Amino acid sequence: MMHGTLSSNSVALSVQGVSHSYGRRKALENVSFTLTPSTFTVLLGLNGAGKSTLFSLITRLYATQQGRISILGHDIERSPGAALRLLGTVFQSRTLDLDLSVMQNLLYHAALHGIGKHEARLRSADALARIALSDRDADKVRSLSGGQMRRLEIARALLHRPRLLVLDEPTVGLDINSRADIISRAHQLLSEGVCVLWATHLVDEVQDQDDVIILHHGRILAHAPGPAVVAKVGKATDIRTAFRQMIKEADPANEAA
């Protein structure tokens, strides 16, 4: 499951022995993995697998009940500020302020990271140019398309220059072109040294070069590069069949995939 023993500098995200319960129901059970910088990892699981719970723990929306999570060596519970400084987040549900303009949303995010107005404006202009929304900077977010909003959310998450970007089902509700665009933009971040954790239930979002974590009923079934996950399952020819087979074996009653 783990890519060997790594020093804190070479580990972008470390999740060790994490368990989480909602009342009596266990959502995560002893989940452990590490991610290295400049890697793209798809956290793949069906609805209810525990992806969003894990996501909420990594972003410290939930307190860690058991286990440890650290970002670039900073424990999320002991040094949350240092850890969150290095983390960019794109939530599953939209978190943009629809009544504010595109630029105002970015400036607000910059303020939440202590970035002064002048610097924030420069970074925001640069970010908008990258996502081809420079001409919409004064428009209300409400007027953007779903794909544009997602691009804006990713740009916003990168405004404070994080080293780890986590995205929770970022393509939900988007058309096929917008999905491809968002996935492509996220992969481009690898060249900048950013580590990307991409949570999804859509198996076709996995690309050959991606690492894959398969999460099912709160447990990790596999963590390896995509082709290695396929090879691990005897009859599988691609990641889709490998995913379905793994889930079937883990839970014979489950026919869906």
Place this chain on the structure above:
Amino acid sequence: MTRTLALDLSEPNFSIRQYAICLQGIIWREALRFLHQRERFVAALIRPLVWLAIFAAGFRQVLGVSIIPPYETYVLYEVYIAAGLITMIQLFNGMQSSLSMVYDREMGNMRTLLVSPFPRWYLLSSKLIAGTLVSILQVYAFLAIAWFWEIEPPAIGYLAVLPALILSGMMLGALGMLISSVSRQLENFAGVMNFVIFPMFFASSALYPLWRVRESSPLLYYVCQFNPFTHAVELTRFSLYGQVNWLSLAVVFGCTVAFMVGAILAYDPSRGLLVRRGDTGGAP
């Protein structure tokens, strides 16, 4: 099960200027939202104006008010209840914004706030300050309209009431956050209306002087005396006339500190999400 408290004093190496930038950003956003949501502004004004224009007019002859501090003459009933209505604006605003902080109602905007690297206690306090400032804008708008109902405090009162409004706004906002953080029953605004806002408002000196309450029910009089909302009303009433009610100041200040600390300690961002997902959790 371990539980990390929201109060974290060990974080990280931000300069004072960066803290100021963060606070300014949160206030700026609240102000922008306030300006963009005119309906919310109008709705916040309609409630006290209905009380002033209809309720007070109807009860003017029934509820006579004798000369009591800070008033130096007999005053119209409208004048008497003005301080109560001002505090009511802050009560509603504080409860509404605090509920949305706990239950993540604003399209998940609280999540954006909570993944900021600044200490959580600072973020929550900043949000409370921003909400309070918005309520103060509403109060001044109300005072401007109330002028036409002969509510004409001295000019200095408009300035002197400002610190009182900041303090009482913070107290009521923190109280709202504390209540909705610790109580499972008060998870929506209707519940808060019935079990918090109405009892606090009616068991106070907002609508009638406490000496009148004592005449009819000594027990209720003591309930009113222990109600922090009464002291917020009296603090506002006295400061509107350039005076300080020291007892009320002490109570409101003490309650503000206590509620703030309690609210920050009790705040759990997962709570609103859990409730929305069916309590102990369907799969998130």
